[in-house]
Amino acid sequence: MSVRLKLTLSYAGLVVITGALLVATAWVFVLRYIDPNLVFRTTRWLYSPTDPLRGFGYPAALLLALLLAFGLVGGWLLAGTMLSPLRRITQATRTAAGGSLSHRVALEGRSDEFRELADAFDAMLARLEAHDAEQQRFAANASHELRTPLAITQTLLDVARSDPDRGKDPLVEQLYGVNSRAIALTEALLLLSRAGRRSFTPEPVDLSLIAEEATETWLPLADRSGVAIHVAGEPAPALGSHALLLQLGTNLVHNAIVHNLAGAGTVWVTTSVHPGSVVLEVASTGRELTPALVATLVEPFRRGTGRVRSDHGGVGLGLAIVKSITSAHDGVLTLAPRSGGGLCVSVRLPTTPAPAGQRYSVVT
The missing domain is CATH 3.30.565.10 (Histidine kinase-like ATPase, C-terminal domain)
Structure with missing residues (x-):
């Protein structure tokens, strides 16, 4: 069962139990001392009893049924109102799990347990977003810094490979391959950082x-x-x-x-x-x-x-x-x-x- 349904049944059960206790209290301490003829006259429009207990039991059962219906409907509405902040926090959690750390719950209203939970969750998202942005900036800056020396090295290796006096040097070829791979890695890191920042126009x-x-x-x-x-x-x-x-x-x-x-x-x-x-x-x-x-x-x-x-x-x-x-x-x-x-x-x-x-x- 959902939490809302559990709360609804709890509210309705509490209302019915309270009503039953009130009815029992009324019978034990009040109604059993009242003249039975008075009970007959006040309840005969509902029921034609032959003893005081039965004359009182029918309207009491009707009252408990009405309390049960009221408890279920009112409990369902009350539980929905109470759990609405929790639904917003759950939706924000799913959004963050999908990779969007910029979303915030921003729960308004007076300070209570749900508000404290939402504020703590927003603070956590803010820290995660800042940490993620810091990592992306580091990757982008490091990649930018590496591009220039790698490009210079690649140019020097190109000159060495094209020098007819040197011939085909295995060491130069190996260095050329390693440097090309480093350039590809740098460009990939830049692309990864750019995608993470969503720096594009749709x-x-x-x-x-x-x-x-x-x-x-x-x-x-x-x-x-x-x-x-x-x-x-x-x-x-x-x-x-x-x-x-x-x-x-x-x-x-x-x-x-x-x-x-x-x-x-x-x-x-x-x-x-x-x-x-x-x-x-x-x-x-x-x-x-x-x-x-x-x-x-x-x-x-x-x-x-x-x-x-x-x-x-x-x-x-x-x-x-x-x-x-x-x-x-x-x-x-x-x-x-x-x-x-x-x-x-x-x-x-x-x-x-x-x-x-x-x-x-x-x-x-």
């Missing part, structure tokens, strides 16, 4: 076009890896940043290709429209993944069992960036292992009115 975006563009970007890599990509769906209008959502799509497709079955893998990219939302789903074949392992894949620098580093393996922030971009668009990210191996990732975003368009289907 605009109409079609996830079906995002899916097509992301797929075309990684077609050469898919061909070299022997992975087939199937794209199908329908126009899926959403509202957000085209650049960030494109990054989300390319990260999902890239992740599905590099963590697939080499030479015999498949990737399915689909879009769909549902009441109030649109969905971009990327499913891929691959090795068996447990639900416990899949739940950790959105953590930064986390890779699944058997996922090895390669030239196109990324920097370990692909799904973490997808999660941050999804949260910045008030969406829901879902990861689930596929039956038979592989991973299925779906991004559900709030929809906007769809423009006139036709379904598309591209198979490569």
